[in-house]
Amino acid sequence: MISVIWRLPSLWDPPWVNDEGTYFAVAQAMRHGYRLYADVWENKPPLLYLVYEAVDRVAGPSLLAVRLLALVASLSLVALTFLLSRRYVNNQSSLAAALLSGLLLSVPFLEGTTANAEIFLALFAASGVYFVLVRNRPLMAGLLLGLAILVKTVAIFDATAIAVWLIGRRRTPYAYCAGVLLPPAACVVLAAFAGILPAMLHHAVLYDLGYVRNGNGGGVPLLLVAKLATMVALTALTWRAPFPYLWLLYTAAGALVSGRIFGHYMIQALVPFVLVLALHLPERLARRPLLRLPALFASMACLCALVGWILAIAGHDSILARRLQYYADFGRLALGTQSYGDYSAEIDDHVNRNLAVASLLKTLPPGRLLVWGNSPWIYVLSTKLPATPYTSSLRSPKVPGETAALRGAVARCAARELVVVDAPAPPLGSANAAITSHYRSSGRIKNATIYVSAC
Numbered sequence: 001m002i003s004v005i006w007r008l009p010s011l012w013d014p015p016w017v018n019d020e021g022t023y024f025a026v027a028q029a030m031r032h033g034y035r036l037y038a039d040v041w042e043n044k045p046p047l048l049y050l051v052y053e054a055v056d057r058v059a060g061p062s063l064l065a066v067r068l069l070a071l072v073a074s075l076s077l078v079a080l081t082f083l084l085s086r087r088y089v090n091n092q093s094s095l096a097a098a099l100l101s102g103l104l105l106s107v108p109f110l111e112g113t114t115a116n117a118e119i120f121l122a123l124f125a126a127s128g129v130y131f132v133l134v135r136n137r138p139l140m141a142g143l144l145l146g147l148a149i150l151v152k153t154v155a156i157f158d159a160t161a162i163a164v165w166l167i168g169r170r171r172t173p174y175a176y177c178a179g180v181l182l183p184p185a186a187c188v189v190l191a192a193f194a195g196i197l198p199a200m201l202h203h204a205v206l207y208d209l210g211y212v213r214n215g216n217g218g219g220v221p222l223l224l225v226a227k228l229a230t231m232v233a234l235t236a237l238t239w240r241a242p243f244p245y246l247w248l249l250y251t252a253a254g255a256l257v258s259g260r261i262f263g264h265y266m267i268q269a270l271v272p273f274v275l276v277l278a279l280h281l282p283e284r285l286a287r288r289p290l291l292r293l294p295a296l297f298a299s300m301a302c303l304c305a306l307v308g309w310i311l312a313i314a315g316h317d318s319i320l321a322r323r324l325q326y327y328a329d330f331g332r333l334a335l336g337t338q339s340y341g342d343y344s345a346e347i348d349d350h351v352n353r354n355l356a357v358a359s360l361l362k363t364l365p366p367g368r369l370l371v372w373g374n375s376p377w378i379y380v381l382s383t384k385l386p387a388t389p390y391t392s393s394l395r396s397p398k399v400p401g402e403t404a405a406l407r408g409a410v411a412r413c414a415a416r417e418l419v420v421v422d423a424p425a426p427p428l429g430s431a432n433a434a435i436t437s438h439y440r441s442s443g444r445i446k447n448a449t450i451y452v453s454a455c
Contacts, residue, residue, distance in 0.1 A: 002099060003074065003078055003106055004075070006102070006103055007074065009326065010067055010106075010108075010114070011064060011067055011068070012343075013347065014340075015063050015351065016350070018392070019117075019264075021375075021376035021380055021391075022376040022391050022392065023049060024377075025380050025391040026040050026052065026053075027049060027053040027061070028061060028383070028385070029391075030053045031053055031056055035194065035195070035199075037196045037199035037200045037202075039389055040389050041203060041391075041402075042203065042204070043203050043208055044153075044204060046150065046191075051069070051120070052115075069115055070114060070115040073122075074105045074112060077101060077105065077123055077270075078099075078102040080127060080130055081094075081098045081101040081271050081275065082098035083130060083134060084130060084271070085097040085098070085274075085278045087134060088242055089279065093278050096281060097274050100274050100277070104274070105267070109263050110266055110270070111262075112264070112267050112270075118265065118267035119264075119267055120151045121148050121151045121152045121154070121267075124144050124145065124151060125155055125271075126271050127144045128140075128141040128144035128159075129162065131144065132176065138171075138173070138176035138179065139175045139179045140179065141179065142159075142175065142176040142177060142180040143180075144179075145179070146159075146180045146183030149180070149184055150183050150184060150187055153208060154268065155254070157250040157253055157254030157257070158247070158254065158268070161243075161246050162247075163177065164239050165246055168240055207399065210397055212224060212258050215258050216258075217259075223259060224259070227253060227256060231253040235249065242279065244272050244276045245276060247272035248273055248275075248276050252269045255269050322348075329343055329346045350375060353446040354375055354377045354378050354381060356445045357448050357450060358381030361382035361384060362383070364417055364452060367415070368414065369382065369385065369386060369387060369416070369418075370386070370410065370417075370419070371386075372393050372419065372424050372428070372431075373420070373421025373424070373448070374393065374421075374425070375448075378419060379391055384417065387414045387415035388406055389405070390405065390406065393426065394426065398426075406431065407434075410428075410431040410434045410435060410438070411438075416452070416453050417442075417452055417453070418439055418450070418451040419448055419450050419451075420435070420448070420451070435451060438455050
């Protein structure tokens with residue numbers, strides 16, 4: 001219940017997280033006949049998009065619905081943390097560990113409240129650990145880790161940690177490994193039948209390898225080599241220790257392997273991190289966790305709000321300053337001292353602009369849309385389908401051929417409506433002349449200009 005209360009503000013969040021907007025834009029396109037990878041571009045394995053498509057079919061592009069799924073996943077992880085920690089510590093310490101996991105999953109900095117890939121990856125991985133560690137059912141554990149890999153590829157690190165642990169305990173890992181391989185193998189077969197296998201391998205495998213290489217030093221990713229070498233070296237120190245140490249080592253490697261640091265990446269390592277803490281938690285500190293931990297987190301929330309407020313009045317109105325004031329902003333909304341529109345603007349500058357742009361687009365004739373900017377929610381909120389395979393115009397590293405495809409779509413008038421967000425990224429280039437000759441302006445909302453085809 002405490003974990004639920006702590007993450008309640010997330011259920012009132014406006015549509016601001018680009019990842020969730022991307023997944024819904026892809027799901028909306030899939031529901032209207034676009035083929036994943038072949039007709040609409042994305043770089044993760046397919047399971048997350050299938051979850052979003054199922055939600056879209058049942059409840060429409062409901063942010064509340066996917067946030068409730070994230071809530072269920074979070075509560076399941078809390079329960080799994082308790083069950084796994086009981087293998088090593090007493091009930092009181094296990095309760096403290098479970099509560100800590102629920103609270104950490106609910107703070108805005110780790111984004112565990114969002115329905116991003118990591119919350120579902122962590123659920124499948126922790127469930128697999130439970131089945132191999134507590135229930136001694138390696139095949140079921142393998143199947144769950146195979147599903148985790150189909151959510152996000154870095155679950156391979158969780159799967160490898162279990163295999164190493166089994167080998168270290170002189171247990172045959174064949175059934176477990178068979179379970180891990182079965183879901184990805186089935187995915188490959190189904191993708192081949194659907195005619196999207198080459199595109200899936202190109203976008204969800206080769207692009208990701210380039211993504212990791214780019215974040216670790218470019219052509220020769222020396223940083224990546226150093227990370228993996230460190231992981232292998234530390235394996236010798238942890239594979240005979242209690243499993244949470246080995247699991248934390250491998251999940252930390254998975255969270256850091258991309259070379260980019262995002263809060264939600266850390267969710268992969270959260271449960272093993274809490275389990276390791278529980279192993280070292282003094283008994284006196286584990287007493288009365290239902291009172292101590294929420295009080296500690298509430299004090300930290302007040303301190304964060306104060307720091308965020310000081311930063312804001314000092315002229316440093318950054319994303320960090322706004323995240324620090326997350327709970328204070330919700331408190332003002334709950335008390336009625338600010339409107340929901342003001343609250344949305346506090347969460348993210350782009351929310352109200354995207355809503356206004358989408359409202360204008362809905363008044364225009366039916367047709368496909370091209371958003372020249374990183375605003376996938378506009379597709380979702382306007383219920384417009386993308387005129388190209390891309391739901392965002394900007395990625396790092398660049399997708400080969402993406403910019404040319406965007407410019408070509410403008411030149412061919414493939415988009416009935418075009419939204420250009422300033423400053424255009426990538427540059428419009430040849431599309432600038434095409435906009436002048438083929439489109440007319442239909443309005444401007446903040447830093448976004450809406451064009452309608454005159455072809």
